Amino acid sequence: MCVVPGGLTxxxxxxxxxxxxxxxxxxxxxxxxxxxxxETAGFANEPTDWLIAKHDVYGAKFRKRWSD
Known part of the structure; x- marks a missing residue:
């Protein structure tokens, strides 16, 4: 229950x-x-095409974990 002063409940x-x-x-x-x-947000049907998979720091880690 929420009570708001001023009668706005x-x-x-x-x-x-x-x-x-x-x-x-x-x-x-x-x-x-x-x-x-x-897809415009960076999530294609193929996970290797995702932006995170191409990232210079996290890409290799993502691809390795995704394939596990």
Whole structure:
């Protein structure tokens, strides 16, 4: 329960309402749009193409651990 001074308590949204809104938004988004966004963020279908796999410091460690 959350009490806010000034009578604003009725205007607060429950956390679960927000979570369900986000899940519904993801579900209603086309799969191609989601996959394009994921790939643009640096996560391709092949893990060796990910940005972390090409990183000069962590790349070799990532590739080694991923293959284990």
């Amino acid at each position: 009725p205007y607060l949204q429950a956390g679960d309402i927000t979570i369900y809104w986000v899940l519904r938004a993801w579900r209603d988004t086309e799969e191609a749009t989601v996959m394009d966004s994921v």
